[in-house]
Amino acid sequence: MAISLVTGGAGFIGAHVSRELIKMGHTVIVLDDLSGGNRNYLAEGVEFIEGSILDHQLLEKIFNENEIDYVYHLAAYAAEGLSHFIKRFNYNNNLIGSVNLINESVKHKIKCFVFTSSIATYGALEPPMTEDMTPIPEDPYGIAKLAVEQELRVTKEMFDLDYVIFRPHNVYGEYQNLGDKYRNVVGIFMNQIMQGNALTVFGDGQQSRAFSYIGDVAPHIAKCVDIKESYGQIFNIGADSEFTVNELAKVVMKAMGCESELRYLEARNEVVHAYASHEKARKVFGTGSLTTLEEGVRKMADWAKTQGVTSSEKFKNIEILEKLPPVWLED
Ligand SMILES: NC(=O)c1ccc[n+]([C@@H]2O[C@H](COP(=O)([O-])OP(=O)(O)OC[C@H]3O[C@@H](n4cnc5c(N)ncnc54)[C@H](O)[C@@H]3O)[C@@H](O)[C@H]2O)c1
Secondary structure, three states: OOEEEEEOOOOHHHHHHHHHHHHOOOEEEEEEOOOOOOHHHOOOOOEEEEOOOOOHHHHHHHHHHOOOOEEEEOOOOOOOHHHHHOHHHHHHHHHHHHHHHHHHHHHOOOOEEEEEOOHHHHEOOOOOEOOOOOOEOOOHHHHHHHHHHHHHHHHHHHHOOOEEEEEEOOEEOOOOOOOOOOOOHHHHHHHHHHHOOOEEEEOOOOOEEOOEEHHHOHHHHHHHHHOHHHOOEEEEEOOOOOEEHHHHHHHHHHHHOOOOOEEEEOOOOOOOEEOEOOHHHHHHHOOOOOOOHHHHHHHHHHHHHHHOOOOOOOOOOOOOOOOOOHHHHOO
8 A cells, every 4th residue: 555645735736635545545644843733634544743854853753654656746845925024933834845855855765755836936927827838937935936847856866866846826626724814815814704804905906816626626636646658747736717816705605695895905015817728637637527616615604604703813924024015014
């Protein structure tokens, strides 16, 4: 039976990937420091280790004590917009933490390292983004993701560590942290509706994204290790149709059964239109028909109502305050 280590398995995508792996018959070890995840979201049957990918001695111990076949590396702090203001934290957590895992994976000759990168690697390139474009990330989060991708490429050349890289984008669904005010617009809107607050929108709300339902993403991430054709490759993964944030707000209000005001804030420094082509993933994984935005948001809304209002904590160690959107300083 294959043994898989899932970092970030108490988080949103990791919780779903773990469930898929359990279905596939893998033994699953989850490593998560619970900085963004939730113990209640852990898949049934996983072995849970509370700890950080920054703790390289802990990693050494986990790899020494378990014959790990596959690493699914999903642990990260993915607040892309905030990453400009928490550069040190971003590179430490998302890049150095990843390097710690790559080191152990090389030493223990694991069979495949699966990494969730991001569409953020493309930056402001003309959409739809395709995997053959040369990435030009526009923020520290995207730069760290691209650096890990490059690290995996040279580690394969030097040490023959196999890998598969996914670049998901704007994934939403059950088990998403509703209380992170710095990321996940679908969850932020749902939480604001449950609080009876206006929905906050940066700029004019005409920026567009292809919001992607988790059920269309997690199974492919889990299964890739059995598809040798995917090794050494990068795949965009997610929904094909893009919607503006204003359109999304309407869909969320309908699913939550509640009208709210929109509160427009000063535009922040972000890519205006970001969506990707999934031709490559379709060829290799046969991704099939995708969940519509209405259907996916309704499923998430049904779940969010069972969670209720989730309190949003301020990020404690913001390193640069200049140009920080004022809404991020509010309680
Ligand atoms: N959700 C998206 O739309 C999206 C899009 C592109 C890429 N990704 C990537 O997918 C992965 C999962 O994202 P998610 O949306 O599930 O986020 P999430 O915050 O729900 O999950 C990440 C998990 O990692 C854990 N974590 C963070 N730092 C850690 C550390 N140092 N040690 C151990 N655990 C740590 C958190 O506690 C959390 O449970 C991330 O790598 C993210 O960058 C997500």
